[in-house]
Each structure stands twice: as structure tokens, then as C-alpha cells.
Amino acid sequence: MPKFFIAHSGLHRVGSAPKTTSNTRTFRLTQMLGERLRNMPKAVIAKVEGIARCGGCEIALAADMCFAAIGEAVFGQPEVVCGLVPCGGNTQRPPRRMGRARALEVLPAGADFSAELADRYGYINRALPAKELGPFVDKLARRIATFPPTTIAHLKKVRGHGVRRLRLRRLVGGGARGRSLRSERSDTGARASDTRSRRRDLRR
Known part of the structure; x- marks a missing residue:
């Protein structure tokens, strides 16, 4: 048209x-x-x-x-x-x-x-x-x-994976919020470890 x-x-x-x-x-x-x-x-x-x-x-x-x-x-x-x-x-x-x-x-x-x-x-x-x-x-x-078709195909494929990983990294690992998430995970892991230690002490 x-x-x-x-x-x-x-x-x-x-x-x-x-x-x-x-x-x-x-x-x-x-x-x-x-x-x-x-x-x-x-x-x-x-x-x-x-x-x-x-x-x-x-x-x-x-x-x-x-x-x-x-x-x-x-x-x-x-x-x-x-x-x-x-x-x-x-x-x-x-x-x-x-x-x-x-x-x-x-x-x-x-x-x-x-x-x-x-x-x-x-x-x-x-x-x-x-x-x-x-x-x-x-x-x-x-x-x-003029370039190898397999190279172009690979570039398109990895470009999509790279963009998705970058967005995920920004969401989880970037900036103050990322540091906060990592800190929360560390604290949670430490609390879980303390709880397991207390349970073992009680069993003894």
C-alpha cells in the first residue's frame, strides 16, 4: 500500500x-x-x-x-x-x-x-x-x-542471552539494592547456621 x-x-x-x-x-x-x-x-x-x-x-x-x-x-x-x-x-x-x-x-x-x-x-x-x-x-x-553466516547467527544468539543476563544482574546484584539483597542473604544464612548449631547442642 x-x-x-x-x-x-x-x-x-x-x-x-x-x-x-x-x-x-x-x-x-x-x-x-x-x-x-x-x-x-x-x-x-x-x-x-x-x-x-x-x-x-x-x-x-x-x-x-x-x-x-x-x-x-x-x-x-x-x-x-x-x-x-x-x-x-x-x-x-x-x-x-x-x-x-x-x-x-x-x-x-x-x-x-x-x-x-x-x-x-x-x-x-x-x-x-x-x-x-x-x-x-x-x-x-x-x-x-560477506561475513560467515554462522558468525552472524551466533552474534544474534549471544546478544539475546547477554541482554537477559545484564538485566538480571542489575536487578539482583547492582547498586545499593543489590548490596542489600546480598547482605540479607548473608544474614539469613548466618541465622540458619546458628539454629542448626543450637539443635546439635541440644541433642548432645
């Missing part, structure tokens, strides 16, 4: 969905596509030169890299206007890319935002002039294609 990154193929399903029961199976398409792109052993690059809303945003962010044309690309998650929550991973990916505060600026508002703002917020990799976007993405893709 002209001027659209991905046409709104799912909107007709919103209008035709039952009003009294939940019917979410048909809305899992972008989730499945996104996971397939994320787990694909090849580098996936999204080149956005039009409007990307709802499923368009979800597919674009599921790619490993996303580049957009200044003055042409538009992003938006207007699901909230219809009383829906973004699917296809876009309740999770924007906070990881932009941070929680900026994601909450974008998702609940349901408003469009430009390629320049998406670049500034970290929503995409980079916004480029429309004439430069195609040659830039082609050059990048061709360069990546």
Missing part, C-alpha cells in the same frame, strides 16, 4: 471480533512474525519509508536494526484509541530501547511521531535523509552478507 510500511491488515479483525467474548488468536500474527524475525539466524534490517503504525511498528522493532527516512517515516501505536493494548512484543521492546518513561510517553498517548524523534529517543537505529536511506541500508546489508 503506498506510503505505508505495512498496511493495517488487522483493523478489520477488530471490528469483526465478538463483543462479548475474548478472541485473541487472530491477533497473534505479528507476535509470531516478530519472534520468527528475532530468532532467525540472519541479520534482519527494517527500512521504513512510510507510515508504520500498530503491526507496522511491531514488525519494524522486531527486526535487528531499523532505519527510517526523514520526512517520510512516521511511527505510532494507536491501539489505545480502540481500547486495545499493543501486541507483537511492543509492550516490551519500546521500554528496553527508550526506557520506561519515554515508552509511557509513546504508548498510552497513541500519537504519531517522526523518524527524527524516533532516532532521538532510541526507538530506531538511525533516521536518514530519504535519498540516503536506500544506499545506506543496501551497503550495510551487503557488508554483513
Whole structure:
């Protein structure tokens, strides 16, 4: 569809969905596509030169890299206007890319935002002039294609593991809260050891 990154193929399903029961199976398409792109052993690059809303945003962010044309690309998650929550991973990916505060600026508002703002917020990799976007993405893709496929596949796999471990480390082991958790665990271990020692003394 002209001027659209991905046409709104799912909107007709919103209008035709039952009003009294939940019917979410048909809305899992972008989730499945996104996971397939994320787990694909090849580098996936999204080149956005039009409007990307709802499923368009979800597919674009599921790619490993996303580049957009200044003055042409538009992003938006207007699901909230219809009383829906973004699917296809876009309740999770924007906070990881932009941070929680900026994601909450974008998702609940349901408003469009430009390629320049998406670049500034970290929503995409980079916004480029429309004439430069195609040659830039082609050059990048061709360069990546010259490297061993197994190396690219391994990079994608370890990148995901590294991000998950980093988040876990920040949650459990980083900063004052991490030190506090470790201290609490040490105290708990010491108390348990004292209790076992008393029990042994009583048995004697």
C-alpha cells in the first residue's frame, strides 16, 4: 500500500471480533512474525519509508536494526484509541530501547511521531535523509552478507542471552539494592547456621 510500511491488515479483525467474548488468536500474527524475525539466524534490517503504525511498528522493532527516512517515516501505536493494548512484543521492546518513561510517553498517548524523534529517543537505529536511506541500508546489508553466516547467527544468539543476563544482574546484584539483597542473604544464612548449631547442642 503506498506510503505505508505495512498496511493495517488487522483493523478489520477488530471490528469483526465478538463483543462479548475474548478472541485473541487472530491477533497473534505479528507476535509470531516478530519472534520468527528475532530468532532467525540472519541479520534482519527494517527500512521504513512510510507510515508504520500498530503491526507496522511491531514488525519494524522486531527486526535487528531499523532505519527510517526523514520526512517520510512516521511511527505510532494507536491501539489505545480502540481500547486495545499493543501486541507483537511492543509492550516490551519500546521500554528496553527508550526506557520506561519515554515508552509511557509513546504508548498510552497513541500519537504519531517522526523518524527524527524516533532516532532521538532510541526507538530506531538511525533516521536518514530519504535519498540516503536506500544506499545506506543496501551497503550495510551487503557488508554483513560477506561475513560467515554462522558468525552472524551466533552474534544474534549471544546478544539475546547477554541482554537477559545484564538485566538480571542489575536487578539482583547492582547498586545499593543489590548490596542489600546480598547482605540479607548473608544474614539469613548466618541465622540458619546458628539454629542448626543450637539443635546439635541440644541433642548432645
